[in-house]
Amino acid sequence: MRRVTEAAVVEYDAPGGPEVLRLVKRPLPEPGAGEVTVEVITMGLNHIDGFVRSGAEKECDDPYPRRSGSCFAGTVIAAGPGTSGFPVGTDVVGHLRSGAHATHVTVAADRLVRKPRAVTFETAGGLYLAGTTALDILDELKIGADDTVVISAAAGGVGSIEAQIAMHRGARVIGTCGERNFDYLRQLGVKPVRYGEGIVERIRAIAPGGVTAFIDNFGQDGHEIAEALGVPAGRFRSSADRRDREVALLSDSPDAVAHGTAQLRKVVELAEKRVVSPLVSGFYPLADVAEAYDDLQKLHSRGKVVLATHPVNPRRIRKAREVIES
Numbered sequence: 001m002r003r004v005t006e007a008a009v010v011e012y013d014a015p016g017g018p019e020v021l022r023l024v025k026r027p028l029p030e031p032g033a034g035e036v037t038v039e040v041i042t043m044g045l046n047h048i049d050g051f052v053r054s055g056a057e058k059e060c061d062d063p064y065p066r067r068s069g070s071c072f073a074g075t076v077i078a079a080g081p082g083t084s085g086f087p088v089g090t091d092v093v094g095h096l097r098s099g100a101h102a103t104h105v106t107v108a109a110d111r112l113v114r115k116p117r118a119v120t121f122e123t124a125g126g127l128y129l130a131g132t133t134a135l136d137i138l139d140e141l142k143i144g145a146d147d148t149v150v151i152s153a154a155a156g157g158v159g160s161i162e163a164q165i166a167m168h169r170g171a172r173v174i175g176t177c178g179e180r181n182f183d184y185l186r187q188l189g190v191k192p193v194r195y196g197e198g199i200v201e202r203i204r205a206i207a208p209g210g211v212t213a214f215i216d217n218f219g220q221d222g223h224e225i226a227e228a229l230g231v232p233a234g235r236f237r238s239s240a241d242r243r244d245r246e247v248a249l250l251s252d253s254p255d256a257v258a259h260g261t262a263q264l265r266k267v268v269e270l271a272e273k274r275v276v277s278p279l280v281s282g283f284y285p286l287a288d289v290a291e292a293y294d295d296l297q298k299l300h301s302r303g304k305v306v307l308a309t310h311p312v313n314p315r316r317i318r319k320a321r322e323v324i325e326s
Contacts, residue, residue: 040074069099076090
């Protein structure tokens, strides 16, 4: 196989919105000991990518140009000396602090797990950050069969995975959302409740036995709602807690990488069992990365927005939700 020596990567030279992103060719490092080169097939988008790019997320002080993306799935095309576990031809799901939005990446093997045949690339590319964040928060709260948990923004990428895993553990899940997402949540088995005035009474009406935990992905009035519902402080997680968890999962420290990969392996196993089935509501060619992020920022997408290097149909197609809501 001819060695690939360069990759198309998404970079940006200054803070800003999606318009600052550009796709450029860069040299692709040859894999060293403990590394492999992956031909990337799909990549997930996450809101924190946009916060870092805009400058709103202050934890990132990387020099410019910066690269985008942390979640990817693809196929190993080269392995460094002494690297085991991922021979050429292995399909993988992986994570990076940044730089996953690319046609190829050279990455340490300890950031990868094998992609099962039953998990599609479309699903796999967006599993890392949303899936591991959801799993970490549910583990921290010890969500189980005795729980009735409220999850805000339950139709989003993290919220929908939290809901699916929580139900798998036996919990009853109430999801807050706009009415446009009611049918989607009902299909998952979640009890939907509309945002806005009177939400506490609406939740009490469908959970007369009380609420034991509250996960706020919406970031507005979750703390007040949880208090009104009598949720103990130790069983509430805010959008700021979610942000802290995501930042930790994007750390390059050895412990963080090991933890992230271990949690990713569990998420992939849940996806293989169809416990976790993220909805991909936006699927874009890599070259349309700015349009994909614009879609994500509008907060209209359900589940995940995903990029692809080799989509079967590269033409831009108006999404069904846009047709229905226009």
